[in-house]
Amino acid sequence: MRKRSRTPEIIEAMSRAQQIAFGPFVFAACVSAKRLGMLKVLGQSGGLTREELAERMHLSPYxxxxxxxMLVPAGVLRSEAGKLFLTKVGECLEWDPLTGVNLDFTADVCFKPLAHLEEAIREERPAGLSEFGPWPTVYEAMPHLPPQVLASWLRFDHYYSETAFREALKHLAGLAPRRILDIGGNTGRFCELALKALPQASVTLIDLPGQCAMARSNAALAGLGERFATAPVDWLDPEAMPETGGPADLIWMSQFLDCFSPDECRSILARAQRLLAPDGTIAILECILDNQDYEAAHMSLAATSLYFTAVANGNSRFFRRDELAAILADSGLDIEREIHPIGASHTLFLCRSAREDGAC
Structure with missing residues (x-):
């Protein structure tokens, strides 16, 4: 490294650079401390010596x-008068639900696969998914993931979608849809909430065969008869169309388009419009990278885009607003209404087909 005068700016830059260089060690120490119970014990005790903490945790002093x-310079713990105390950062790691789902998602789903990030970027494929098995994308892998990996993935997904779904349904109720297609419905959580909120509606979940099977096994959706159905399809097949039994008043896509490349999105949206009734609506719920109110939210979305790269599919990311708008316009969709915020970080786009021949 070139010799430089140690100005405050250089010292600050060097400090930040070392935090990045050793960032994985900080993260691993935080996960271990939380899962071993160290953060909880300190938070409940009001401060302990290292020896007292070791005794409480049944661990060696070492x-x-x-x-x-590691955790004191990281700001997770504070050392004072020979005792360790939990800082506000440590309290967030231990008790904040949002931080908890993010930590577990990173630790269980992403940490090992991110070692393959360079390969994933070079080859535009989810190279890190090989840590779990030989699948082309995480979507085929989902029913076969190790239990802890799947549990952390689902908690992450449901934490952010739960509030957003409930808020979005308040806006969708005004459309009075009778037939809904949930494209990319995964485990069927939106279907479950929609069928409760919209008693006049039926919902067909459209996804890969494995996801359709998972949704059908959802006890909350069992026994609904003709109000709930599934239609398997692989949208990556450019000719594929699901068998839905007729046009829909409302097509719902929640964090679905961000799972595909822009060209794949255009292909899917063109085919989706063939499933839409005249004057029907396509409702698209997405996290928009440059439409966030907090820096931490922007960073969280950027990090999740790297999950798409290394684990999910290798070629997708969260869109900026102008990128998604261009894709919708190219696909013959007009944005009639845009609602933000929905939940913690989502935006809801209500769209109609601009093509005269776009509906069935």
Whole structure:
């Protein structure tokens, strides 16, 4: 490294650079401290010596000390008068639900696969998915993922979608849809909420065969008869069309388009319009990268885009607003209404087909 004068700016830059260089160590120490119970014990105790903490946790003093040596400079713990205390950052890691689902998602779903990120970027394929098995994308892999990986993935997905779904349904109720297609419906959580909120409606979930099977096994959707159905399809086949039994008043896509490349999105949207009734609506719920109110939200979305790269599919990311708008316009869709925020970080786009021959 070139010799430089140690100005405050250079010292700050060097400090930040070391935080990045050793970032994986900080993360691993935080996950271990939380899962071993160290953060909880400290938070409930009001401060303990390292020896007292080791005794409470039934760990060796070495184990406690090596974690504390990392977590004090990381700002997770504070050392004062020979005792360790939990900081506000540590409290967030231990008790904040949002931080918890993010931490588990990163630790269980992403941490090992991210070692393959360079390969994934070079080849535009989810190279990190090989850590779990030989699938082309995470969507085929979903029913076969290790239990802890799947559980952390579902908690992450449901935490952000739950509130957004409930808020979005308040806006969709005004459309009074009788027939809904949930494209990319995954486990069927939106279907479940929609069927409760819209008693006049029926919903068909459209997804890969494995996801359709998972949704049919959802106890909350069982026994609904003709109000709930599934239609398997692989949208990556450019000729594929699901058998839906007729046109829909409303097509719902929640964080679905961000799972595909722009060209794949255009192909899917063109085919989806063939499933739409005249004057029907396509409702698209997405997290827009440059439409976030907090820096931490922007960073979280950017990080999740790297999950798409290394684990999910290798070629998708969260869109910026102008990127998604261009895709919708290219696909013959007009944005009639745009609602933000929906939930913690989503935007709802209500669209209609601009093509005269776009509906069935």
């Amino acid at each position: 184990g406690v000390k090596v974690l504390a040596d």
